[in-house]
Amino acid sequence: MNAITISAKGQVTLRKELLQHLGVRPGDKISLDRLPNGELRVRAVRPLGKIDGFFGSLKREGQRSISIEEMNEVIAKGWAGEL
Template sequence: MSTLTVTSKGQVTLRKDVLDHLGVQPGQRISVDKLPDGRVMVSAERASEPISAVFNLLKKENRPALSIDDMNDLAAKGWAGER
């Protein structure tokens, strides 16, 4: 258990071992929930990945990316039952 000291401004500093346990890096956010019995629950906020993280997810190595027209042609053939 870690003991923290409250400053005159009402702030506390979490020790490195606590931050490591939470998996928090500088610049990341921590959420604090007040529980009814006077305790608090501290947890790391987990940001969802940006939409750009999925770019090139399905791209195969050594194969050029499909153009929009190519994708539309493939979709039309699929709907027509062609392969």
């Protein structure tokens, strides 16, 4: 059992090994679900992901971004077997 102490402000601190078990790091979020008999379920909140987080993720350092037209040209060449 991992007992924790409640501060005067009603705050609790989870031990490092518990946070590692949840797979959370500073800045991440956890959720608490109320269960019967005064119990809580603690789970890591996993981001659903947004398209904004994907933009630029494939870009290599030192390379410029390409336009949609350039992407379409490369795709067409690939389907034609020219690449």
